Amino acid sequence: VGPVLRADLSRLVGGEHVHEVPPESPYNRDAGKRAGVQGRAEAVVLPGSAEEVRAVVAWCYEHDVAIVPRGGGTGMMGGAVAVHGGVVISLERMRRVRELEPALWRMLVEAGLPTSEVKRLARENGLMFAPDPGASEQSQIGGNVATNAGGPHALKYGVTGAWVASLEVVLAPGELVHVGGWAAKDVAGYDLRSLLIGSEGTLGVITAVGLRLLPAPETAHASIVLLSDRERGCEAMRALPAAGLRPSVLDFLDGETLAIMAGSYPLPQQQPPPGAGFALILEFDGERETVSTERRTANELLGQLDGVLRVDDATDPDALWRWRDGANGVVTAQRGAKISEDVVFPVERLAEGLARFEEIASRQGLQSCAWGHGGEGNVHATVLVDPQAQDELARAAQVGEELFALVVKLGGSVAGEHGVGYLKRGRLAAQWDGPAVELHEGIKRLFDPKGLMNPGKKLAR
Numbered sequence: 001v002g003p004v005l006r007a008d009l010s011r012l013v014g015g016e017h018v019h020e021v022p023p024e025s026p027y028n029r030d031a032g033k034r035a036g037v038q039g040r041a042e043a044v045v046l047p048g049s050a051e052e053v054r055a056v057v058a059w060c061y062e063h064d065v066a067i068v069p070r071g072g073g074t075g076m077m078g079g080a081v082a083v084h085g086g087v088v089i090s091l092e093r094m095r096r097v098r099e100l101e102p103a104l105w106r107m108l109v110e111a112g113l114p115t116s117e118v119k120r121l122a123r124e125n126g127l128m129f130a131p132d133p134g135a136s137e138q139s140q141i142g143g144n145v146a147t148n149a150g151g152p153h154a155l156k157y158g159v160t161g162a163w164v165a166s167l168e169v170v171l172a173p174g175e176l177v178h179v180g181g182w183a184a185k186d187v188a189g190y191d192l193r194s195l196l197i198g199s200e201g202t203l204g205v206i207t208a209v210g211l212r213l214l215p216a217p218e219t220a221h222a223s224i225v226l227l228s229d230r231e232r233g234c235e236a237m238r239a240l241p242a243a244g245l246r247p248s249v250l251d252f253l254d255g256e257t258l259a260i261m262a263g264s265y266p267l268p269q270q271q272p273p274p275g276a277g278f279a280l281i282l283e284f285d286g287e288r289e290t291v292s293t294e295r296r297t298a299n300e301l302l303g304q305l306d307g308v309l310r311v312d313d314a315t316d317p318d319a320l321w322r323w324r325d326g327a328n329g330v331v332t333a334q335r336g337a338k339i340s341e342d343v344v345f346p347v348e349r350l351a352e353g354l355a356r357f358e359e360i361a362s363r364q365g366l367q368s369c370a371w372g373h374g375g376e377g378n379v380h381a382t383v384l385v386d387p388q389a390q391d392e393l394a395r396a397a398q399v400g401e402e403l404f405a406l407v408v409k410l411g412g413s414v415a416g417e418h419g420v421g422y423l424k425r426g427r428l429a430a431q432w433d434g435p436a437v438e439l440h441e442g443i444k445r446l447f448d449p450k451g452l453m454n455p456g457k458k459l460a461r
């Protein structure tokens with residue numbers, strides 16, 4: 001099959017842009033290290049234009065070959081991995097800026113443009129592209145849209161989808177379609193744009209994205225708030241917005257994570273004070289005067305709350321963010337591996353969710369820790385494991401099962417920012433009502449009657 005398929009595809013995009021994919025190729029993996037989803041793609045195709053993507057999709061659809069869209073491969077859920085074979089369509093050559101209109105706060109770019117480039121272009125024009133998922137040097141804007149990626153600033157600015165005005169997308173059986181546009185208001189049809197955002201390559205291949213931008217904030221100020229314990233930490237996270245404050249970031253580290261990371265505390269000559277069992281990373285951004293007022297109000301409020309031990313202003317914000325972004329690596333290094341699930345609790349049940357997660361892990365005899373975007377209840381719930389100890393891995397899997405059940409019971413979500421991909425397939429059915437799940441599946445059938453668009457991914461059940 002392989003050579004014939006590759007010869008046909010070569011006629012569409014040029015032989016130099018069609019490659020074999022040996023099992024160990026990076027195109028057969030993504031960034032999800034732990035469960036290591038292995039692909040078995042028959043070819044990777046690197047189209048240079050939307051028309052070439054259209055031709056490849058049309059060829060695959062006609063020949064019953066699975067299509068797996070791929071961005072930067074930084075996903076952690078196996079979404080970009082061809083688990084059922086087929087053709088990987090990598091967007092990496094499609095990185096043109098088709099339109100950049102600083103005065104209108106917008107740009108239209110091809111899907112393969114790295115996220116960091118989108119942010120840089122905006123910055124160089126005095127603007128800001130607000131979404132800030134990690135891995136932005138490698139991830140692509142198309143991948144961000146396909147996973148509806150978020151980051152610390154999603155609290156104030158929303159996730160990627162909030163900034164997408166339009167999409168150019170190739171749908172089965174090989175149609176180039178435009179949805180949305182620059183009209184600032186548009187209620188004319190069903191919101192197909194939103195349907196495609198976060199669809200993880202299961203409804204179509206995104207080839208270009210119209211993005212809205214914002215004027216860059218004049219300044220930003222971050223601090224670390226150190227508290228005695230989880231309950232007080234979660235109370236403080238609720239108290240800030242309740243007082244009318246609108247932080248740009250409100251992240252947290254629980255006591256275990258703080259203890260693990262205390263050695264590299266990012267503020268000079270300081271360590272968390274004795275008794276610190278929870279930390280918040282708090283940032284305000286905007287006009288200088290407003291930020292200064294917000295900081296003052298927040299500090300006054302925090303000063304009155306029980307359990308607040310200290311507020312450390314970040315004299316070097318870059319060091320703070322490096323410290324925060326290093327959590328993954330430092331936590332992994334504790335026991336050689338970690339199993340981390342991206343879940344969401346309603347903010348008012350965050351303390352309960354974190355406490356019950358810790359109980360679940362300790363019942364299985366595993367050390368756990370958690371950190372994340374507390375302002376949105378988005379938690380990276382983590383257990384530390386020895387990667388060689390099979391029994392620990394089995395117990396960690398059981399922790400995951402109980403965690404997902406807990407999340408649903410408390411009214412949260414089984415996926416906050418890393419998508420569903422292959423690894424979380426089937427989990428949505430526990431969260432949604434039966435008829436909603438059927439609608440989910442009906443939409444998939446409508447877009448993809450042959451089931452060839454990224455098969456096995458984002459399955460509701």
Ligand SMILES: Cc1cc2nc3c(=O)[nH]c(=O)nc-3n(C[C@H](O)[C@H](O)[C@H](O)COP(=O)(O)OP(=O)(O)OC[C@H]3O[C@@H](n4cnc5c(N)ncnc54)[C@H](O)[C@@H]3O)c2cc1C
Nearest residue numbers: 071072073074075079134140142143144149150201206417
């Ligand atoms: C260190 C690290 C930090 C991370 N931090 C964050 C974070 O803060 N927030 C967050 O949300 N995620 C985060 N992630 C996860 C990941 O970076 C995001 O999901 C990102 O949006 C994936 O983009 P990508 O271009 O790498 O897509 P890929 O990994 O290549 O693909 C992801 C999914 O999107 C689909 N897809 C990709 N491109 C297209 C396209 N053009 N058309 C249709 N479907 C497409 C794929 O089929 C797949 O299902 C992190 C990952 C790492 C490794």
